[in-house]
Every structure is written in C-alpha cells, then in structure tokens.
Amino acid sequence: MNEAVVLTSERILEVTEDVLRRYGLAKATVVDVARALDVSHGSVYRHFPSKxxxxxxxxxxxxxxxxxxxxxxxxxxxxxxxxxxxxxxxxxxxxxxxxxxxxxxxxxxxxxxxxxxxxxxxxxxxxxxxxxxxxxxxxxxxxxxxxxxxxxxxxxxxxxxxxxxxxxxxxxxxxxxxxxxxxxxxxxxxxxxxx
Amino acid sequence: MNEAVVLTSERILEVTEDVLRRYGLAKATVVDVARALDVSHGSVYRHFPSKxxxxxxxxxxxxxxxxxxxxxxxxxxxxxxxxxxxxxxxxxxxxxxxxxxxxxxxxxxxxxxxxxxxxxxxxxxxxxxxxxxxxxxxxxxxxxxxxxxxxxxxxxxxxxxxxxxxxxxxxxxxxxxxxxxxxxxxxxxxxxxxx
DNA sequence: GCGCTGACAGATTTCAATATCTGTCAGCAC
DNA sequence: GTGCTGACAGATATTGAAATCTGTCAGCGC
Incomplete structure (x- = not known):
C-alpha cells in the first residue's frame, strides 16, 4: 500500500539528479542510482534502455x-x-x-x-x-x-x-x-x- | 658560415608548428622540437623559459x-x-x-x-x-x-x-x-x- | 667568455594488471 | 503473468610501477 516504493521514471530521474549532485557526473553509476532507490540496477534498465x-x-x-x-x-x-x-x-x-x-x-x-x-x-x-x-x-x-x-x-x-x-x-x-x-x-x- | 644553423626564436617557432602538426598537441614534447632543430633541448630553454x-x-x-x-x-x-x-x-x-x-x-x-x-x-x-x-x-x-x-x-x-x-x-x-x-x-x- | 651539451631530480605520462561497471537474461516471488 | 533480482560476459575505469618528460646547471669546446 506504500505508494512511495512504486518505481516510476519520474522518481528515477529525481533520484538520479540527487546522485549526480552527490557523486559528480564522472563517478555516478547506474548502480549508485539503483542503490539510492533501494532496487537492483536491473530495475532501472526496465525504465531506461541505457545509461x-x-x-x-x-x-x-x-x-x-x-x-x-x-x-x-x-x-x-x-x-x-x-x-x-x-x-x-x-x-x-x-x-x-x-x-x-x-x-x-x-x-x-x-x-x-x-x-x-x-x-x-x-x-x-x-x-x-x-x-x-x-x-x-x-x-x-x-x-x-x-x-x-x-x-x-x-x-x-x-x-x-x-x-x-x-x-x-x-x-x-x-x-x-x-x-x-x-x-x-x-x-x-x-x-x-x-x- | 652556414646561417641556417643559427638558432633564433623565430626558427624555433616555425619548427614547433611543424612538430605540432606532425605529432599532435598532446604528444609533442620539447625534446621533439629540439630533435627537429638538431640541438639539445637545453638550447630551446635558452630562448623560451618554459614549455x-x-x-x-x-x-x-x-x-x-x-x-x-x-x-x-x-x-x-x-x-x-x-x-x-x-x-x-x-x-x-x-x-x-x-x-x-x-x-x-x-x-x-x-x-x-x-x-x-x-x-x-x-x-x-x-x-x-x-x-x-x-x-x-x-x-x-x-x-x-x-x-x-x-x-x-x-x-x-x-x-x-x-x-x-x-x-x-x-x-x-x-x-x-x-x-x-x-x-x-x-x-x-x-x-x-x-x- | 660564450653558447651548447647532456646528466640529473622531480614531475608527469604510459601501460598492463586489476577492479568496477554496463547491459542481459534466466529464474524467483507474488 | 508481472515485475524484480542477481549472476554473468564484455566493456570501461582505476591503480601503481616503469618509462618519459621538464627544467636546471656544471662543465666542455670553440
């Protein structure tokens, strides 16, 4: 019932911006984004075909x-x-x-x-x-x-x-x-x- | 008596352009320039204080x-x-x-x-x-x-x-x-x- | 004396071994 | 069935040791 755990493209983008701010462009990885979202990196690839x-x-x-x-x-x-x-x-x-x-x-x-x-x-x-x-x-x-x-x-x-x-x-x-x-x-x- | 061997700043600059064209900016070294001029690299530093x-x-x-x-x-x-x-x-x-x-x-x-x-x-x-x-x-x-x-x-x-x-x-x-x-x-x- | 050389120290770059990442997919949980 | 996981292969990045370069200077040759 917790709506917050639903993984949407929009939520991924928000978190990706945070990750970019935190780690910098060069070091931010898809794995980092997935970790921040508390999902596997495979799930991110379900919404975006590539990095x-x-x-x-x-x-x-x-x-x-x-x-x-x-x-x-x-x-x-x-x-x-x-x-x-x-x-x-x-x-x-x-x-x-x-x-x-x-x-x-x-x-x-x-x-x-x-x-x-x-x-x-x-x-x-x-x-x-x-x-x-x-x-x-x-x-x-x-x-x-x-x-x-x-x-x-x-x-x-x-x-x-x-x-x-x-x-x-x-x-x-x-x-x-x-x-x-x-x-x-x-x-x-x-x-x-x-x- | 051979004027061509006189080392002038102008001649160094001409040869440096050749070397840049040949080797590319990233790989061209002062040693390359000196070699092209047929002098030691120390001589180049006599005309220019640094690379x-x-x-x-x-x-x-x-x-x-x-x-x-x-x-x-x-x-x-x-x-x-x-x-x-x-x-x-x-x-x-x-x-x-x-x-x-x-x-x-x-x-x-x-x-x-x-x-x-x-x-x-x-x-x-x-x-x-x-x-x-x-x-x-x-x-x-x-x-x-x-x-x-x-x-x-x-x-x-x-x-x-x-x-x-x-x-x-x-x-x-x-x-x-x-x-x-x-x-x-x-x-x-x-x-x-x-x- | 004057101008050049070449050996040198410290800084920088290269290279190859190692570690990490990207993108895929078979299989699990619900 | 649907959506997620995590192991995997190939690609990319990191690292540290070795090679090269920069800038200096004592000394050689003219």
Missing part, C-alpha cells in the same frame, strides 16, 4: 525547466519590443543564476547536454520558435519591420549567444557583463524596429 | 596571422558601413577557412589559445579596437548613430560570437550558416545606422 538514455532524460528535464517560464512570457499580451527584451533578459538571468548558484551542477548539466545533442537541438528550436512568435506579433503591431520572422528569430538567437550559450559562462561573472547585455539588446531592438 | 611560454608564443603567432589582414581592412578609406561588413565577413571567413581546411590544427591552436588566455584577451582587445575605429569613422561620416563607439564595438563583437568564437566552430559547416551570417549582419547594421 545514455537516462542521462538524456535528465538533460531534457533540466532544459524544460529553462524553457517553461519563457513560454509563459511569450504567451502574455503586450507590446512586442518590451516583451522581447523581457524574454531575453529572463533567458540570460536563468542561465546566469544557474551558473553562479551551483557551478558544479551547471558543469554537470552542460556535459549531459553535450552528449544529448538531439535534445539540445529540439530545445533550441523551441526557444527560437518562441522568439519567432514574439517577432511576428511585433510585425502585426507595426513595431517591427522584418522580412521573415523565422530568420529574424534565428538572428536574435545567434546575436545573443554570448549571454546564453554555456561556452561563454566564464564571462558571465564579469562586472562589465550587464553593460554588454544592455548594449547588445539596444542594438538588436533598434535593428528590428520599424522607422 | 608553456613556447606554446604561448605559437598561439600569439597564430592570432597575429588573423588580425593583420583585418587591420589592413580597417585602415582602408571608404564608407564605414561597407567597411564594417567587409571586416566582419573577412573575420568569419578567416576562421571558417582555418577550421575547414585543417580541423586538427585548428583544434591544436584552440587548445593553445585556451592555455594562453592573456594572449587571447589582448587579441580580443585588438580586434574590438579595430571595430571601434571603424564605428567612430561611421559616426563622423554621419552614417552611424551611436552614443559610445567603444561600447558599440564590444556589442558588435559580442553579437557576432556565433560566427567567430571557436566554441561554435561545429556549426560553421552547416549549410544554413551563410544565411544566418547575412541575417545577423543586416540586423546589426540596421541597429547602428543613423535614420
């Missing part, structure tokens, strides 16, 4: 925690330029906070993401689609002058890589970073604006 | 080969917007060509650059200063409307990272890359333009 797929699922959960709050901003009403700026700043803040508050876990997730590149690609497509939505809205409002919102969205994503791509995380602590964000956002919003 | 400083010097040479042709473009006369676009495209082309033509050597130089981060910082400052010059010129010509050319130059550099930072090199082969470069350049030039 790689388990890690991929952890990466996916992590990326979803980034994209959900952004989707909410994208769905709100209001002027597109303000919304785009808010959306981008939220994206940067989410990333910067994660790396500042728990750098080790950030490094762990980063490596997981490198391995699960198809998951990352889907995440990127999701984010770009959200930006595309905001830009199309801006065009409809007469605020933006853009030939192709899809291409413009990809350009916005490319042009802000310095502030959201983990390869540049070591610069995010830099005190000039906020000024640099402001400068790029100003430039990009001017570039999109109807005149 | 790290030798590697740093190799990285510096490589970066200078990137920045010199750009400085030439920056020094030419002409309308700033055209020049800025040419300068940026030359920067991207230089990087993209290097990674396409000799990916192994690119990886080698990339690792060297990571180690010699002070050299890379100076290189970055150099490039940003060149952009600043072009932007200031554009302001003087009435083509650009920019509050602070220094900040704008840093913003242009940040906003084009996707196309010149080696962390994104794996995307440079992508067939959509040229479209993406066009989209970002259009956006940025519109953002700088006086209206």
């Amino acid at each position: 790689a797929s388990l890690r991929e699922a952890v990466a996916k959960r992590w990326l979803e925690r980034v994209s959900k709050p952004l989707a909410q901003i994208a769905a709100e009403p209001g002027p597109a330029p303000v919304k785009l700026e808010r959306w981008l700043r939220e994206l940067f803040d989410a990333k910067h906070k994660r790396v500042c508050e728990d750098p080790e876990m950030f490094a762990t997730y980063l490596t997981l993401a490198r391995e699960a590149c198809s998951v990352v690609k889907a995440h990127k497509q999701d984010l770009i689609a959200q930006v595309e939505g905001i830009i199309a809205e801006g065009v409809a409002q007469g605020a933006f002058d853009v030939a192709d919102p899809k291409i413009a969205a990809a350009a916005i994503f490319d042009a802000t890589r310095s502030f959201h791509h983990p390869a540049h995380a070591d610069e995010w602590a830099d005190c000039t970073c906020s000024t640099r964000v402001d400068a790029v956002l100003t430039l990009l919003l001017r570039g999109l604006a109807a005149r | 790290a400083s030798l590697r740093e010097a190799v990285a510096k040479r490589w970066l200078e080969r990137v920045s010199k042709p750009l400085a030439q473009i920056a020094a030419e006369p002409g309308p700033a917007p055209v020049k800025l676009e040419r300068w940026l495209r030359e920067l991207f082309d230089a990087k993209h060509k290097r990674v396409c033509e000799d990916p192994e050597m690119f990886a080698t130089y990339l690792t060297l650059a990571r180690e010699a981060c002070s050299v890379v910082k100076a290189h970055k400052q150099d490039l940003i200063a060149q952009v600043e010059g072009i932007i200031a010129e554009g302001v003087a010509q009435g083509a650009f409307d920019v509050a602070d050319p220094k900040i704008a130059a840093a913003a242009i550099f940040d906003a084009t990272r996707s196309f010149h930072h080696p962390a994104h090199a794996d995307e440079w082969a992508d067939c959509t890359c040229s479209t993406r470069v066009d989209a970002v350049l259009t956006l940025l030039l519109r953002g700088l333009a006086a209206r």
